[in-house]
Amino acid sequence: xAGVAQSPRYKxxxxxxxxxxxxxxxxxxxxxxxxxQILGQGPKLLIQFQNNGVVDDSQLPKDRFSAERLKGVDSxxxxxxxxxxxxAVYLCASSLMTGSTGxxxxxxGSRLTVL
Amino acid sequence: xxxxxxxxxxxPVFEEAPVELRCNYSSSVSVYLFWYVQYPNQGLQLLxxxxxxxxxxxxxxxxxxxxxxxxxxxxxxxxxxxxxDTAEYFCAxxxxxxxxxxxxxxxxxxxxxx
Numbered sequence: 001x002a003g004v005a006q007s008p009r010y011k012x013x014x015x016x017x018x019x020x021x022x023x024x025x026x027x028x029x030x031x032x033x034x035x036x037q038i039l040g041q042g043p044k045l046l047i048q049f050q051n052n053g054v055v056d057d058s059q060l061p062k063d064r065f066s067a068e069r070l071k072g073v074d075s076x077x078x079x080x081x082x083x084x085x086x087x088a089v090y091l092c093a094s095s096l097m098t099g100s101t102g103x104x105x106x107x108x109g110s111r112l113t114v115l
Numbered sequence: 116x117x118x119x120x121x122x123x124x125x126x127p128v129f130e131e132a133p134v135e136l137r138c139n140y141s142s143s144v145s146v147y148l149f150w151y152v153q154y155p156n157q158g159l160q161l162l163x164x165x166x167x168x169x170x171x172x173x174x175x176x177x178x179x180x181x182x183x184x185x186x187x188x189x190x191x192x193x194x195x196x197x198x199x200d201t202a203e204y205f206c207a208x209x210x211x212x213x214x215x216x217x218x219x220x221x222x223x224x225x226x227x228x229x
Binding site: 004031033035040041043045048055091093095101102103104105106107108109 | 149218
């Protein structure tokens with residue numbers, strides 16, 4: 001079974017530029033999450049999708065971050081314009097919904113450096 | 116609102132010594148509890164989980180955690196650690212609120228010394 005795929009693995013940009021990250025969850029997983037992990041901290045939930053609908057985006061900085069999950073499969077997270085404090089690893093995770101126990105399956109992450 | 120507190124940011128320990136990584140949580144509803152591990156330059160992976168039933172759960176590599184409802188804790192233990200256990204460990208709480216919402220603690224860096 002293929003795992004959660006993310007790209008790119010690494011990205012370096014200057015502040016005020018834009019960046020996009022892509023995630024393809026495990027086949028059949030209805031729920032998709034984007035987490036932000038700043039160095040030395042635990043993952044912080046940015047947005048959670050159930051199929052192609054948003055369940056929770058309360059911690060997403062909507063003035064600069066956006067995310068979509070068209071067709072309820074893969075997802076894109078965009079940052080525009082980027083700030084220095086956005087430097088972090090962006091983790092995508094997925095989980096089953098029906099009969100789910102809440103276990104998350106993570107991708108390897110996309111490391112963003114904003115200069 | 117749910118929250119997770121990991122009481123130790125770093126735990127240095129000698130090889131073959133026992134270790135305990137502490138985790139406390141708060142939630143107003145029933146929860147599932149997890150420990151995830153992150154090895155250097157890798158993504159997070161599930162170490163063990165408590166869903167229901169026996170309060171003591173074990174992983175395949177010798178870790179165990181005990182759910183204590185009265186103390187709202189889910190501490191992770193291993194009687195004898197190896198160098199290869201060096202990693203960051205995250206405690207997580209998941210509650211079913213229209214789709215599972217999982218909150219992570221800040222992490223505990225376990226450093227095993229020879």
